[in-house]
Amino acid sequence: MKKTFKKIAATLSAAVMCAIPMASALSANATASSNARYTMRKVYWVDSTAYVKKINVGFTNKRAGCSPATITPLVKGTPSFGGSAGDVYYNCGGTLTANNYFGGPAISFSVICDSVSDYGQGSNVYCNAFKANGTQSYNSVRTVNAFLVGDVNDDGIINDKDHVIVDAAGRAGANTYSATDRIYVNLNGTTKSYLAYKLDINDDGRITLDDADMLNSYVSNQLQKFPR
Structure with missing residues (x-):
């Protein structure tokens, strides 16, 4: 070959x-x-x-x-x-x-x-x-x-539930992260933690609203695949 x-x-x-x-x-x-x-x-x-x-x-x-x-x-x-x-x-x-x-x-x-x-x-x-x-x-x-990029909550599906989590984390400001860091997100009065690296959708080493925007485009089929 x-x-x-x-x-x-x-x-x-x-x-x-x-x-x-x-x-x-x-x-x-x-x-x-x-x-x-x-x-x-x-x-x-x-x-x-x-x-x-x-x-x-x-x-x-x-x-x-x-x-x-x-x-x-x-x-x-x-x-x-x-x-x-x-x-x-x-x-x-x-x-x-x-x-x-x-x-x-x-x-x-x-x-x-x-x-x-x-x-x-x-x-x-x-x-x-x-x-x-x-x-x-x-x-x-x-x-x-x-x-799997985009499956933030580890349910095997990439959907709006994941986007809501990333959006909430992104609004907290830019965050760098380690392999073990967790991000705490409060949704509807319940706080849960998620592995931080899974929220870095655009793969730039930070967690910001840019990640939420990219994930939203993917979930709404405006984006066929993540560019990286």
Whole structure:
């Protein structure tokens, strides 16, 4: 099977799609259809006290029914990413070097699928951190299992119930978050907590009303899929 490679240097605001196979490479396992709607996302955080200067990342996901991963830097830095399309998996990875040092949400991988059940990670998924002198920084990176973007209340459905939660949180102001932070939202006199990272719909490392606006567009079918 012929492999294709794409390497991109991107600015902070840009998201990079890791692997785009040629049409001839689709015969083994078809990629996501043009109507694919479900975004699965994996996020990595870096301990701000560890003085991490660079991270080295790798990600693989099944091709059948899904797109190549899009890598989004969530901190200021210089990314260098590349990828390939194999028979069964998309592969991507590279490095992200901080302008200063990393802290908080650092990088995410987003995959668009025809259905949630189509999503599957490969074995080559990692994020390693390094200090300015090149030595590896251990125990300074945290991550979460891949999650369905927009399903804030974990009921398996993306609907207005999720939008109401994100809207209420966004009105509290811009919030950065860690892998374990929870946001407390009072709705109709009842306060519940939600994992903060699931409220960052637009994947910019903060929770604001922009997230609520994007989720509302998705729920009302004005937006077919989340752009990252």
